[in-house]
Amino acid sequence: MTMHGPPGQTLPVIAERVSKRYRRGWALRETSLVIPPNRVVALVGPNGAGKSTLMGLTTGLLRPTTGAITVFGDRPTGKGLHPAVSYLAQQKPLYQQFTVTETLTYGARTNPTWDQGYAEHLVGQAGVPMNAKIGALSGGQRTRVSLALALGKRPKLLLLDEPLADLDPLARETVLRALITEARTQGITVVLSSHVLAELEGVCDHLVLLHKGRVVLAGDVSRLSPNGVPLGELVLQHMRAAAAQEEAA
Amino acid sequence: MIWASWRQQRLQLITLLGLLVVGAAAIALMRSNMVGALASAQLTDCVTLPLDQCTAPAGTVKSFAETWANPLDVGRMSIICAPALIGVFVGAPLFARELEQGTHVLAFTQSVSRTRWMSSKLLIALVPALVVLVALQWLVSWWLSAAGTLGPLMTGPFTAVNFGIAHVSPAGYALFAFALGTFLGVVSRRTLVAMTAGLGAFVVVRFALAGVVDRLVPAQRQELPHDADLTVLYRSDRLVLDGGWLDASGHPVPDDRASALLQACKSAPGGAPNTQEGFLACLPQSGLVKKYSLFIPESQAWQVHLVDATIFTALALVLLAGTAWALRRQS
Numbered sequence: 001m002t003m004h005g006p007p008g009q010t011l012p013v014i015a016e017r018v019s020k021r022y023r024r025g026w027a028l029r030e031t032s033l034v035i036p037p038n039r040v041v042a043l044v045g046p047n048g049a050g051k052s053t054l055m056g057l058t059t060g061l062l063r064p065t066t067g068a069i070t071v072f073g074d075r076p077t078g079k080g081l082h083p084a085v086s087y088l089a090q091q092k093p094l095y096q097q098f099t100v101t102e103t104l105t106y107g108a109r110t111n112p113t114w115d116q117g118y119a120e121h122l123v124g125q126a127g128v129p130m131n132a133k134i135g136a137l138s139g140g141q142r143t144r145v146s147l148a149l150a151l152g153k154r155p156k157l158l159l160l161d162e163p164l165a166d167l168d169p170l171a172r173e174t175v176l177r178a179l180i181t182e183a184r185t186q187g188i189t190v191v192l193s194s195h196v197l198a199e200l201e202g203v204c205d206h207l208v209l210l211h212k213g214r215v216v217l218a219g220d221v222s223r224l225s226p227n228g229v230p231l232g233e234l235v236l237q238h239m240r241a242a243a244a245q246e247e248a249a
Numbered sequence: 250m251i252w253a254s255w256r257q258q259r260l261q262l263i264t265l266l267g268l269l270v271v272g273a274a275a276i277a278l279m280r281s282n283m284v285g286a287l288a289s290a291q292l293t294d295c296v297t298l299p300l301d302q303c304t305a306p307a308g309t310v311k312s313f314a315e316t317w318a319n320p321l322d323v324g325r326m327s328i329i330c331a332p333a334l335i336g337v338f339v340g341a342p343l344f345a346r347e348l349e350q351g352t353h354v355l356a357f358t359q360s361v362s363r364t365r366w367m368s369s370k371l372l373i374a375l376v377p378a379l380v381v382l383v384a385l386q387w388l389v390s391w392w393l394s395a396a397g398t399l400g401p402l403m404t405g406p407f408t409a410v411n412f413g414i415a416h417v418s419p420a421g422y423a424l425f426a427f428a429l430g431t432f433l434g435v436v437s438r439r440t441l442v443a444m445t446a447g448l449g450a451f452v453v454v455r456f457a458l459a460g461v462v463d464r465l466v467p468a469q470r471q472e473l474p475h476d477a478d479l480t481v482l483y484r485s486d487r488l489v490l491d492g493g494w495l496d497a498s499g500h501p502v503p504d505d506r507a508s509a510l511l512q513a514c515k516s517a518p519g520g521a522p523n524t525q526e527g528f529l530a531c532l533p534q535s536g537l538v539k540k541y542s543l544f545i546p547e548s549q550a551w552q553v554h555l556v557d558a559t560i561f562t563a564l565a566l567v568l569l570a571g572t573a574w575a576l577r578r579q580s
Contacts, residue, residue: 059358079362086358093355095257102256109252110359153360 011072012037012157012189013058018067019213020053027053029213030067035157035191035206039220040183042200043193044235045210051193052090054210055161059087071157082157083113086150090161092142096135100128100145104152111153119152125178140171147175151182158183158190164199176203201231209235211242250361254373261339262377269381272327273388279320280392286313287399296397303398313399321400324389328414331385332422335378336451340430341443343374344576348438363577371569375427379420386419405485406550409459416551421558421565426451428565428572435575454564462557463488466549472541475532482542488553491543496536510535 013035020028028050035041043051056062057069060076068075071082081087094103100123108114123130126144134142143163150158163179164172180203183190194200207224209217217224217238225234255262287293290313295303303310344367347353356366393402404411412418429451434443468490473479475494482492494502502510514531517523523531532538545553 061354061357079364080360081358083360089351089354089358091351091354093351093353095352095355096350097260098256106253106256107359109250110356110361112360 010037011035011070013069013071013191015054015057015069016067018054018057018064018069020050020057020062021065026213028057028064031210031213031215033208033215033218035189035208036220037156037189038187039189039206040180040204041189041191041206041208042197042204043191043208043210044197044200045195046239047195048212049195049210050213051195051210052161053213055087055159055191055193058159059085083111083153084156085159086153086155086157087159088146088150088161088163090165092146092163092166094134094142094146094149096133098134099131100134100137101130103134103145103149107149107152113154115152115154118154119148122148122151122178122182138171139166140168140175143167143171143175144178147179151186151188154186156188158188160190160192162193162195164194172199197232197235207231207235209238211239212246214242216242250365250369251373254369257370258373261374265377265381269384272385276324276385276388276392279324280395283317283320283392284395286316287395292399296395296399298398300398300403310399317396317400321393321396324392325401325410325414328382328386328389328419329410331382332419332426333448333451333455335382335423336426336430337444337448339374339378340427341434341447342440343370343431343434344572345434345438345440345443348435349440364573367573367576371431375424378427379423382419382423386414389414403485405487406547407488407545407553408485412550412553412557416554417558418554421561422455424565425454425561425568428568429454432568432572432575435572458557458560462553462560463490463545465556466545466552468543468545469549470541470543472539474539475537476529477540479540482540482544486547488545488550489542490545492541494537495539495541497533497538499539501541502537507537510537 011034013033015031015033018028018031018033019026027048031050031054033054043054045051053062057064058071058076059081060079072084074082076082095106098106104116104119104123107119108116120130123145126141126148128137128141128144134145137145147163150160160179164175167175176199179190182188192200192204205221207217207219207221208215217235221231225231287296290305290309292303292305292309292313295305295310300310344353347356357363393400396402401411406412406415413422426447430443430447433447433450434440437443437446471482472495473482482489493504494507496502511532514528514535514537515523517527
């Protein structure tokens with residue numbers, strides 16, 4: 001993929017030949033990638049493909065071994081997340097002993113761009129009682145509080161690492177619908193990672209397919225599948241091709 | 250950020266406050282009981298006098314000491330142990346629990362720098378713990394001083410326990426224990442590991458450094474002729490670093506040789522036990538002319554405390570820098 005796009009400042013994420021190596025081996029190799037604005041991006045790949053690593057590099061939790069990544073033109077550092085970016089980790093970390101109200105206060109105290117009314121609206125919409133302790137909530141409710149915390153910051157880029165993984169099918173449906181509604185109405189770029197494409201197929205308009213630390217397919221869904229070939233089919237084809245190439249090499 | 254740290258450590262702060270209130274009440278109660286016991290045994294004057302000048306019957310002094318030795322020791326030991334407890338229960342879990350439960354990811358992905366997050370957590374954890382420690386230390390020493398020479402203070406300011414609960418030493422130990430706990434917590438990312446390893450390492454370092462500081466304070470030298478009252482050299486209010494006999498030219502006599510000469514002087518030339526006069530006359534003839542002592546007097550105890558606390562504070566700062574480095578590192 002070439003890097004000659006619109007000026008870098010405006011693009012949510014630009015990765016240039018980014019590699020990340022852990023002690024156990026390479027998690028990401030020479031990955032170049034652009035996340036365009038105002039998309040719902042499905043970041044798909046089997047377990048261990050490098051999805052979480054890519055998100056970690058984008059948030060600054062991790063540092064690339066080689067290459068560079070910029071988020072709205074800035075290098076992610078350990079000095080807190082870019083104010084325009086929100087991140088929801090796979091484990092959905094929240095302080096268990098906080099109440100929902102206190103969790104939102106936490107968001108307000110740690111983010112200069114906080115919108116308390118909006119965050120409260122999102123929690124209320126999900127029907128989560130404000131004075132309940134986080135530890136006492138169900139998985140779906142906790143995800144909704146995490147989302148309210150992430151969205152209350154009024155981000156332009158929202159990174160969600162396997163947000164649906166630990167939810168039952170019904171909660172999955174409601175969470176996804178609430179999320180996509182907010183993304184479309186607020187003009188937020190959302191990156192959702194998942195190892196199950198099926199759960200994102202109807203909602204994403206941009207696809208990034210990772211396989212063993214490399215991008216094997218990336219682009220707008222309308223361009224990748226002009227004739228309405230099902231995305232699942234497309235992904236499988238590319239996965240098989242990548243696997244075959246690997247065997248040949 | 251301060252609010253967030255306060256909210257997270259609320260339970261711990263309430264516990265500390267509870268400890269302070271209960272501890273202060275207990276100490277005040279014990280002290281007033283003790284003062285009453287001293288008055289009823291007519292020992293009040295003896296508190297400020299050296300033990301040999303106390304005119305009260307020996308039996309009442311002994312029975313007072315027997316009754317109050319244990320409670321006073323409990324007070325002293327609580328201050329000796331407090332720094333270790335601060336390290337284990339305040340320092341070790343501070344970051345380890347976040348790293349263990351993954352909530353540091355939540356903190357690191359808000360618009361607050363890691364340095365600010367870390368310093369506000371350190372501040373909210375450390376300052377109240379130190380304040381409670383210093384307050385309890387003051388209360389215990391207030392209680393101990395009421396027993397005066399009839400209590401543990403009789404053994405002087407330099408015994409391990411009396412030294413360890415006085416002046417700035419407890420604060421220095423606590424700072425070190427706390428920093429050690431946080432550092433091990435950040436490195437191990439396991440609360441339980443940080444708590445146990447921190448306790449072990451603290452005890453080892455505390456023992457290893459006990460006594461080292463004595464050598465870092467300028468000592469005083471005293472020389473007495475062989476026939477003077479030598480008991481002054483062994484008074485409990487001084488810390489003796491070195492001592493022994495000097496020959497006529499002022500050179501130290503090796504200890505084993507000095508003890509052989511002393512033994513020899515104890516017998517008269519005929520073999521019968523020597524008289525006191527004969528013994529004292531024998532000493533300079535054998536080459537034991539003067540006794541010398543290298544010591545730190547009580548009036549300089551504060552210098553030893555200051556050096557002690559400086560060493561532990563410096564170690565603590567190194568560990569805190571290590572904690573900051575480990576937390577700021579993007580893995």
